[in-house]
Amino acid sequence: MKYLYFVLIIPMVLISLCRPLAAASIINTKHNLSIHGPGSLTAVSEEQVCIFCHVPHYASPVDPLWNREVGAVSYNLYASSTLDARPGQPTGATRLCLSCHDGTIAIGMILSRPVPIPMSGGATTLPASSSSNLGTDLADDHPVSFPYTSSLAAQDGELRDPGFLPPAIHLEDGYIMQCTACHDPHKSPYGDFLVIDNSNSGLCRACHQQRGWASSSHALASEIALKGCNNCHNTHNSAVDERLLNFVPEEDNCFSCHDGSVSSSDIKVEFDKFYTHPLAATTGVHKPEENPLSANWHVECVDCHDPHRANGWSAEAPLVSGALAGVAGVNRSGVVIDEVRYEYEVCFRCHADNSFSRTVVINRQIEEVNERLRFDPVNPSYHPVMARGKNLNVPSLRPEYDVGSRIYCKDCHNSDNGSRSAGNGPDGVHGSIYPHILLARYEDDTYPLSYSESNYALCFRCHDPTVLLDRNRSSFPEHRNHVIGKRIPCFLCHDPHGVPLINGATTRENAHLINFNTDYFSGSYDSVGKSCDVSCHTGGSHDYLDAGP
Ligand code: HEC
Ligand code: HEC
Ligand code: HEC
Ligand code: HEC
Ligand code: HEC
Ligand code: HEC
Ligand code: HEC
Ligand code: HEC
Ligand code: HEC
Numbered sequence: 001m002k003y004l005y006f007v008l009i010i011p012m013v014l015i016s017l018c019r020p021l022a023a024a025s026i027i028n029t030k031h032n033l034s035i036h037g038p039g040s041l042t043a044v045s046e047e048q049v050c051i052f053c054h055v056p057h058y059a060s061p062v063d064p065l066w067n068r069e070v071g072a073v074s075y076n077l078y079a080s081s082t083l084d085a086r087p088g089q090p091t092g093a094t095r096l097c098l099s100c101h102d103g104t105i106a107i108g109m110i111l112s113r114p115v116p117i118p119m120s121g122g123a124t125t126l127p128a129s130s131s132s133n134l135g136t137d138l139a140d141d142h143p144v145s146f147p148y149t150s151s152l153a154a155q156d157g158e159l160r161d162p163g164f165l166p167p168a169i170h171l172e173d174g175y176i177m178q179c180t181a182c183h184d185p186h187k188s189p190y191g192d193f194l195v196i197d198n199s200n201s202g203l204c205r206a207c208h209q210q211r212g213w214a215s216s217s218h219a220l221a222s223e224i225a226l227k228g229c230n231n232c233h234n235t236h237n238s239a240v241d242e243r244l245l246n247f248v249p250e251e252d253n254c255f256s257c258h259d260g261s262v263s264s265s266d267i268k269v270e271f272d273k274f275y276t277h278p279l280a281a282t283t284g285v286h287k288p289e290e291n292p293l294s295a296n297w298h299v300e301c302v303d304c305h306d307p308h309r310a311n312g313w314s315a316e317a318p319l320v321s322g323a324l325a326g327v328a329g330v331n332r333s334g335v336v337i338d339e340v341r342y343e344y345e346v347c348f349r350c351h352a353d354n355s356f357s358r359t360v361v362i363n364r365q366i367e368e369v370n371e372r373l374r375f376d377p378v379n380p381s382y383h384p385v386m387a388r389g390k391n392l393n394v395p396s397l398r399p400e401y402d403v404g405s406r407i408y409c410k411d412c413h414n415s416d417n418g419s420r421s422a423g424n425g426p427d428g429v430h431g432s433i434y435p436h437i438l439l440a441r442y443e444d445d446t447y448p449l450s451y452s453e454s455n456y457a458l459c460f461r462c463h464d465p466t467v468l469l470d471r472n473r474s475s476f477p478e479h480r481n482h483v484i485g486k487r488i489p490c491f492l493c494h495d496p497h498g499v500p501l502i503n504g505a506t507t508r509e510n511a512h513l514i515n516f517n518t519d520y521f522s523g524s525y526d527s528v529g530k531s532c533d534v535s536c537h538t539g540g541s542h543d544y545l546d547a548g549p
């Protein structure tokens, strides 16, 4: 008797007490499956609303009085390489939801009746074509049925501690993540029975605290702000399971807007150029949690950009700009860091110690493909990417630069029509019509080459040719004689990056970015004696300051 009182009377009182409230709000939703319901799936004659889910007369063993067979189906579960939670087979309220939403059990099939409640049009289960039918494959749905605890939040690092969730979010038994964390089946003030309005990602952000999201371009850009996270992620029936994305080739998740359609930055057109970062060469190799030093050869948009953090802030070299904010990198010591501070640290993910690009493109006296070593400030000379330059006398520099200036990799490697090359396309190391993704022309494969200013447009952006080719003003008075007179391109003498000490570079032979090309001549440079002893010269070493004005 006492037992009956507990399982039957108390819940009945509870339900009847709540009835006016629950009833009032459920009535106008698709979960009013009675004959009076507003949806397309309704009963032929059944008047009761609650009966489709709750028992009116006796208790089922499951709380709170389920009136449904919770199936013995085995579900395919969500899995991903970045998931910390361990979702199990559905439990609790999730099983109740799935007793209709997996499409295997007739809507009208309830425990308290021997035969299913007849539905209009002879409907039984949710039709396979309905987007409300999640099927038994839950791998393409937001994970559920796992403990959402403080330690999970700490492990993930970007989840709100469950103790501080907004009151509208309800975890089963206080800690289990179920369908009911996001949906209240009794009312639908924001549509889709959501417990919080998901405009501007309101629901997602109640739990997910993606660092930098609030100030990111993807959160703020007016065209896409409303849809927020759901521009790229789907909560249910996602085309791609892992991380609930839209497209399998990683870059297509970005090209869907960055192809000139939604975003003003048409990045697609850049990657359609001849010289590009090879995004399409791999699919599925990139992992968000990868260690760049041991990852396999690949490059994707998300290696250089964090879609949750990218913003439009500009910066001065060497600091990283907003577009690259928050990505992991490799620092000047070759150590992996979670968040880059300097732009070159993004490039060193792949162009330093793991060197994805292993081919030496120009044969020089001292060869090295590890860009971290080439730009290292211990070297006798280098372009000032990692530190200010060594030379205090570079007369050819244009007024925007001086010997204390720092420059970016992207000051040379960039789009041929971005703002850095005075065009109106998007900036970035995406693609160019020039080899090596250079932002302007730089002839480095032909000798002899008749002089034209445009052959070295890249260098002349920063180095004024009228100074450089003037015997009285350049620190190398013989530039004019070599470059114009003897049709010798810069690459026969200079290395555009730097000459690594660790590989034997010396101040005597490799100051001033001197690293002779070995295809056409041999010999050595002496920066102290200001002379060159090379096979092109007849009669031994030539002293260039002696040559006089
Ligand atoms: C479509 C299925 C469905 C229908 C129809 C439904 N409920 Fe529920 N109800 C649930 C689920 C699921 C829970 C558990 C909620 C949770 O765990 O957050 C629940 C829980 C409850 C509870 C327990 C308190 C709570 O919120 O946890 C009460 C009371 C209740 N329902 C009343 C009603 C009444 C009254 C009706 C009819 C007017 C009704 N329900 C119709 C699915 C339904
Ligand atoms: C008794 C069967 C049944 C149960 C149990 C049930 N639903 Fe539904 N649900 C439906 C039907 C039927 C629809 C309408 C489908 C349609 O129109 O295609 C629906 C629609 C929905 C929708 C879409 C609403 C809209 O406005 O389009 C959501 C969201 C939803 N249910 C969530 C849940 C959740 C969460 C649970 C468990 C807490 C649940 N349902 C339990 C039958 C059920
Ligand atoms: C993390 C939050 C979250 C969880 C957990 C969640 N949903 Fe949803 N659900 C949403 C959102 C948001 C929508 C709105 C449409 C969308 O974004 O896909 C939605 C939409 C739906 C729809 C309508 C789909 C449509 O396109 O018509 C159904 C049905 C549904 N959910 C059922 C469920 C069921 C069943 C579960 C548990 C297995 C569940 N949801 C778990 C957030 C969630
Ligand atoms: C009630 C809290 C809650 C809400 C609301 C919520 N999530 Fe989640 N979500 C979680 C938890 C907890 C995990 C598991 C995280 C983990 O283990 O790394 C998760 C996992 C995910 C994952 C899979 C992550 C991975 O590493 O594979 C994605 C993607 C995701 N959520 C997107 C969303 C989106 C989009 C929304 C809004 C529609 C949303 N979530 C709303 C709690 C929530
Ligand atoms: C512009 C597209 C885009 C938007 C908008 C977006 N994401 Fe993501 N998200 C991605 C991509 C792409 C990945 C996978 C990144 C990778 O492979 O390196 C990802 C990964 C994730 C992950 C799993 C990895 C991790 O960081 O733990 C979660 C969780 C996630 N997103 C949640 C969200 C939430 C929540 C929002 C909204 C606040 C959101 N995302 C907005 C594209 C987006
Ligand atoms: C739903 C459309 C959409 C998708 C998908 C999308 N973006 Fe964007 N993205 C935008 C909009 C809009 C802006 C705002 C500035 C603009 O219009 O160019 C933007 C800005 C950016 C910025 C520049 C920051 C700035 O404001 O200068 C970067 C970097 C970026 N997106 C990278 C990505 C990457 C990487 C992906 C794929 C993971 C991606 N986007 C997917 C629409 C999108
Ligand atoms: C995730 C890996 C990755 C990152 C990060 C990366 N790259 Fe690359 N890069 C590659 C791959 C792979 C290639 C193609 C190399 C090949 O063809 O073998 C490439 C090619 C290049 C080339 C063309 C080389 C040539 O001879 O044509 C340049 C220049 C370049 N990257 C510069 C950069 C710069 C500057 C950055 C930083 C803003 C950067 N990369 C960041 C992977 C990366
Ligand atoms: C974005 C601007 C920029 C571009 C483009 C540029 N340089 Fe420089 N260059 C500098 C700066 C700044 C210095 C001064 C460094 C110093 O003080 O040591 C410099 C210094 C030099 C030096 C002297 C280095 C030394 O240690 O004596 C040489 C040689 C040189 N550049 C050659 C070139 C060549 C060749 C090109 C074309 C491939 C080029 N530069 C393109 C900015 C640039
Ligand atoms: C002053 C201009 C300039 C700067 C700054 C610059 N590069 Fe280059 N880079 C070049 C030129 C020119 C080439 C073409 C090869 C050559 O002529 O030696 C090149 C070639 C490359 C290559 C192809 C392989 C190789 O080593 O020749 C890669 C990869 C590369 N650069 C990456 C970078 C990275 C990463 C940075 C920044 C850390 C950077 N570059 C900074 C001018 C520059």
Ligand code: HEC
Pocket (backbone or CB within 6 Å): 251, 254, 255, 258, 265, 267, 271, 277, 279, 299, 300, 301, 302, 303, 304, 305, 321, 322, 323, 324, 410, 425, 426, 427, 428, 429, 430
């Ligand atoms: C190898 C690294 C790398 C890859 C791969 C890469 N980007 Fe970029 N991206 C950059 C750099 C560097 C910038 C310039 C940032 C700046 O101007 O400070 C940039 C800039 C951008 C901008 C802002 C452009 C502007 O001028 O407003 C957008 C948008 C963008 N990238 C989107 C993408 C998308 C989408 C993809 C993939 C299809 C992608 N990027 C791939 C390095 C990369």
Ligand code: HEC
Pocket (backbone or CB within 6 Å): 393, 394, 395, 396, 397, 456, 459, 460, 463, 467, 468, 473, 474, 475, 476, 479, 482, 483, 488, 489, 490, 491, 492, 493, 494, 512, 514, 527, 530
């Ligand atoms: C025959 C070898 C040779 C060629 C070819 C050559 N240089 Fe030089 N360059 C030198 C030497 C040697 C120095 C160092 C002079 C000194 O400071 O003693 C130098 C110095 C420089 C400097 C720093 C001094 C200054 O005047 O600002 C720049 C910049 C420079 N060269 C750029 C170029 C460019 C650009 C080209 C191609 C257009 C080029 N060089 C072609 C040998 C050469």
